[in-house]
Amino acid sequence: MLRELLVLALTGFCLTQALGIETHTADMDFLHKQKKIYELFFYIDQPKLIGSEFYEVGRTYDIEQNIDLYKDKMVAREFLYRFKLGMLRKGALFSVYYQEHREELRALFKLFYYAKDFATFYKTASWARLYMNEGMYIMALTTAVMYRQDCKYIALPPMYEVYPHLFFNNEIIQDAQRIKMTGYKKEVGTGNVETFLINTNYTTSFMKYFSDKEYQLDYFYDDVGLNNYYYYIRTIFPFWVSLKDLEVPKQIRGELYYYVHQQLMARYYLERLSNGFGEIEDFNMYKKFAPGYFSTLVYANGVAQPSRDRYSEVPVYKYKYVKEIRNIESRILAAIDSGFIMDREGKQYSLYSHEGLNYLGNLIEGNGDSCNTRFYGAIDALYRDIFGFNYDCKQKNCKVPSALQLFSTSLRDPAFYRLYKRIIGYFYRYKCNLPTYTKGDLEFSGVYIEDVKLDKLYTFFEEYDYLINNAVTVDNYKDGMNFNMKARKYRLNYKPFTYTIDVKSERTTKGMVRIFLGPSYDDRFFKEQTYFYYNWYNFVEVDKFMVELKTGMNTIERKSTESSLTAKDIFSGEKFYKKLLKAVEGNEPFTYTNKMYGFPDNLYLPKGRVGGYPFKLFVYIYPIDEAKLTTYDIPLFGKMLYDGKPFGFPLDRPMYPWYYDLKNMYFRDVYVHYMNENIEGYQYQKEKHFAEKYETYGHQYPKYEKYEKYDKYYGKHETYPVGIEKTLF
Structure with a gap:
């Protein structure tokens, strides 16, 4: 089968380069595992899905009677103690940013992770599906599948298919439920499966534009693929656990946290320029907060997601968090300027060392590998708590998370980008204290980029259908398999193009090519001589790949769709599951790969404008030190090659302008043309x-x-x- 279409390349890892996609043909053992895991995500709000395999397994399983089937019995004992005492009830709203929720999540994850074999893991997961809170269950299960060796390469469904309520406006969810009950708009799909299609309604959206012009960017904020990407990229290295016992590259955890958000901020900035906005404004927690958030989401239990009016003041009941942030911020800035951090025992570690950025990233995120959360706290979580403007409920079962307190919805709130401008600012302060690259660090002796050509760049809005079956209630498992509910939305996309890079080399050698896209010269950066020195952090890395150069002239052709840093559209759940069933029945082979998720390819380019909007293209090639090449195996993202250079090199810190003329660098002005005449829906x-x-x-x-x-x-x-x-x- 063509499961290759499901394969996605990792984005946000500028440090990595794919070793190549490993394709395997599944044996029957893998197929049965994949089917069992995939079905656990069906109709997550209906635990007693009669007719499903997990329902029959879960209702007869007893953890206490099988405690010997867990590698660490104390993990099972702790979970059972918490469960009998009363964990987060079903139907309550879950957020990993609440401490009580987080502690219970950690206990459930460990129970999954320490199951001795897959059979025990599946039985435990089936039991938990019946009795555990839905949101907590999904996050624990997702993380466990990522890290268990017997689940390696198991595909997980996109989160918008698991929890449509967190990705689609409430009017779409209401339409889905009404249509399912009445059969209105029924169409017969392939295999006599009923198909229901819901077109986006714009009435609610217009309310936002009256209130805040910032919502011209809602096509970016609400992009389903982008929000799904953010959920999975934050789940790869979950901040609520320590990685010391997990088989993942711990040495890049903090650095990855920084780079993912830095690239998101840069990509967002390019979208702001396309829409006529400038710099993201700063904020003062003691003054009114400018951007509002007008949520159109309603949680699965019927509670509306909190909104925030424009120019709102921090609520009085959040003042304690403001004071805590002020204390933590002063400690972080002191650590950056002094160059040292200290752990709980008072031992000092240098920030300006090879591991320094990783230390700083862990410290600011406040994750399980932070050297001292007691002293440095978790400023990321505090910011989210304050500006979500949700009620500060003391009882764990009545908390209502804001958009900022869920990975699936964080990017929808304009406050996210203001908060991370402040957070990333700490890293910029650190980066500016690092020594500037020398000519020897940047040049590639004997290699010259002669020319870079590319096709005309176009963007447009297109219709795209998303499967949202989980938004409705079904009678039983069989009923749930006999229809497809789809939501049609407009999204930004671009016309694929090809880079043609002419490189002259004086010898046969290997090199790494990085391609960046950033702002063109504007009122602030009108002097070419100081452009990169003040604007390096606004560039997005759009591709990175290895090349072999022969002596003489080399012509490198690279398609935008080949980018190692973006991901193609994921196979929809209906098609994936149908092919999986055929393979289980022995009717066709099933192939799988080591890569599944990444940054959405449809957002490769910023929107631009009608008639074209200028951006700066930067192409850079540098030598590879093969002694520093390291292979990392990232859950869901496969085997990746680390080349020893920092994330975003050479634009990971200010660059002196007298290096701009190095022959292995090439700058070019490009224009992105928005084709609004090609649509008749959303933008019109x-x-x-x-x-x-x-x-x-x-x-x-x-x-x-x-x-x-x-x-x-x-x-x-x-x-x-x-x-x-x-x-x-």
Whole structure:
């Protein structure tokens, strides 16, 4: 079968380079494991799914009677003690950012992880599916599958199929439930399976645009693939456990935390430029917080996700967290400037060493490998708690997490990017204290990039269908397998293109190519001589790959779709499960690979503008030190090659302008053209809506200059003030 389509490449790891996709043909043992695990995610809000295998297994299993089947009996004893005492009840809202929830999650994960064999693990997972809180169960199960050796290469469904409530507006969920009950809009799909298709309704969305022009970026905030990516990238190295007993590369944990968020911030900044916004504003916790959050999400238990009005003040009941942040921030800044951190016993570690950035990342995230959470705390979690503006409930069963307190929804809140501007700022302070790269660090003797050519860059909005079966209730397992519920949304995408890089080499050698995309020169960075020195952190790494150069001229062709740092669309659950069943029945082979998830390929380019918006392309090639090559095996992301260079090299710190003319560097201005004429849905309705409102509200904007825009929908020229352009379009 074509399960290769499910394979995704890791993004956020600028330090890595794929060794190649390992493709294997599944044996029957693997197939049965894959089927059992995949089914555990079906209709997660219905624990007693009659007719399912896990229901029959779970209701007859007894952990206490089988305590010898766990490698660490104390883990099982602790879990049973907590369970009998009363853990988070089913239907309650779970967040890993609440301490009580986190402690119970850790106990459940360990129970899964320390099961002696797969059979015990599956029985335990089936039992927990019936009795444990749904949100806690999904996170513990997902993490356990990642780290158990007998689950290696098992595919996990995208989180938007598991919990549609966290990815789709409530009106879509309501439509899905209504359609399932009435059979309205029924269509017959392949194999006589009923298919229901829900088109996005824009009524609710327009409420946000009136309140905050920031929501012109909602196509980025609400991108389903991007939010799914963030969930899995944060679950690879869960901050709530220590990695000392897990087989993962612990030495990159803190550095990865920094780099993933730095790249997200840079990518977000490019999207801001495309929409006419500038720098992300700073905030003061003692003054009103500018961006609002107008949630259209409702949790599966019917509770609405908290919203936040524009220019809101920090609630009084959050003041204690503000004081704690002030104390922690002063300690972090003192550590960065002094160059030392200390553990619980008072032992000092140097931040300006090979492991320094990893130490700092662990410390700021406040994860299980932080040297001293008692002293340095977890400033990431505190920021999320304050600006989510949710109620500070003391009882664990009545807490209502904000968007910031769930990985699946964090990126939807504009506050996320303000908070991480502050958090990443700590790392920038650290990076600016590092020694600047010398010419010897940057050059590639005897290698010259002569030219870089690429096709014209286009972006557009397209329709895409997502499976949301878990949004509805079914009578039994058989009923759940006889229909497909899909939500159709618009998303940003781009026209694939090819890089052609001409490289001249004086010898046969190997090199690593990195391609970056960043802001072009603007009002702040109008001097080319100081451009990178002040703007290095706003570049997104879009590709990285190894090349073998022969003596003479080399022409390297690289397709954008081949990027090792992006991921193609995942195979939908309906198709994946259907092919899995055919393989289990022996009707066709089933192949699997060592890579599954990554950054969504459809967001490879920022939106740009009609007529083109300028960006700066930076291509860099450098020598490989084969003595430093190391292979890492990352859960869900496969085997990756670490080349010994920092994340984002050479744009991981300020660069002196007199190195810009090195022959192994190449700069080029490129324009990204947004093709709004290719859509008739999402963007059209937004533009039409605001155009109609101009006559009413246009007087509020300065009329100091005119520009003309041809509107194909009206077939005439319409004139608006330039001052209104950034707000309307």
